[in-house]
Amino acid sequence: MILFKNVTKVYKNGTKALDNINIRINDGEFVFITGHSGAGKSTMIHLLTCEDTPTEGKLVVNGVEPKKLSRRQIPKYRRGIGVVFQDFRLIPTMTVYDNIAFAMRVVGKGGREVKRRVTSALELVGLSHKAKEYPNHLSGGEQQRVALARAIINSPQIIIADEPTGNVDPQMSIEIMKLLNTINKNGISVVVVTHEQALVEAFKKREIRIEGGKVSFDTADNAASEDSEQPQRGRVQSND
């Protein structure tokens, strides 16, 4: 579960990136975070990955408040989150297999476990036949699928995808989103940060729109108001 409660982030130069944000993303949920560039989406990712801390308010991820973690506890916290980037961030000198295995090896895993899980992740993303290829021999969509396999390899509870379809063609965008959907069906929460409204509309998932550092729209709120007898899901009220 991800909980932003009255979260405000003000950078040293005075820029207010997030302004009293209240969001709840439940376990196993699939959420789109949309908004124009500079809206505050990247700041949300930085807070979630513990690269930065909120200036005010409380952020809780998987029952942990990242702000309260010591330097030594941060690596363990990050193992619970898989991140996918727009520019894939694959290591060009490593094969597809090694790019995925790398994420396991650097957290101290090795041997048969690496082989078994990398093979299974490659099957999931449909790239078993490209295991020995280098990233620069792959298309954008294939590279992003490798990045997805790397993100899930350590069994995180949450996947954060930052503009995952930004560098792939429309057909492959749909494939990437379907893969994320499959991952989500395995119980992993998926947070997709995007500005591609067409994609959001095509998949009919919860959408949280950020504008000027504030939540301007959350489909969970609309669903709750349409059916007041349903327990409220999504946005945290100020009296929560």
Next chain:
Amino acid sequence: MIDSIIFLIKTAFKNVFKNWLLTIASISILSVCLIVLGSVMLIVGNINLFIDEIGDESQIVLFIEEDLTVDEITQISDRLHSISNIGNINYKSNSMILEEYKESLGEDAWLFEDLDAETFRNSFVFNIKDLEKYDQTIYEVEKIDGIAKIKERRDVIERIVDIKDVLTFLSFWIVMIFVIISMVIITNSVKVSVYAKKQEIWLMKYVGATDAFIEAPYFMEGIIIGLTAGFIAIISQIYVYNNVLSPILSDLGFINPLNIDSVMSVIVIGFLVAGAIIGTIGSAYPVKKYLNV
């Protein structure tokens, strides 16, 4: 655990070979530094040996009072033997001194034929072991009863001690300068490795690798460079000493160069330990400053 260790060692060696040009430069310069350091130490060692030999030869003569009994002379001898910094103590009676003079004159010994042994004073002759404690030792000797006069060569001793101090001071700073140069070069080598692997380091951070896991290969890289340089320096040092330094010192005429075999264990352990330490410290700075994990 074993998989992790193998992965770290592999990564460290990959770093070393990937930046091979800088690695060769680091190893070469550190080797030269260690050879210079070793050469300075060996020269200082030889000079110290020479100074010790001079010290052994610069005897102190202790004249005792004329009317002492055998027991009192024995007591002085015992007191001298009880002072730890005194060595090679010899008693010379006035008749022994007269005989020595005659021997030294050779054919002209007849000149001393009519001389009475009473002309000379009974004395003790000895050496100071540690010249740094010269004043303190002489002070202890002066407190012994029955001493008439101490004939010492304080000026010579002080000059020897001064030379030794200057050499020690100079060698210390030469060594320090070379150590700093070596560290700067290793720092740059590791810094380049860190920059080259910026994306990998960043990814390691994101997937939850610990600080120690990210830093370890770069520390290892420094140690590998240090140990390799140490190993090369050992072989080179033996060659340089036996073929260059030792003949030069020998040609000076007054130094009998020490055999490198007698200090081989010091050179081997010293170079490898110095290489590893310089490598570790040299890599610590860029790891902490540029890794930013």
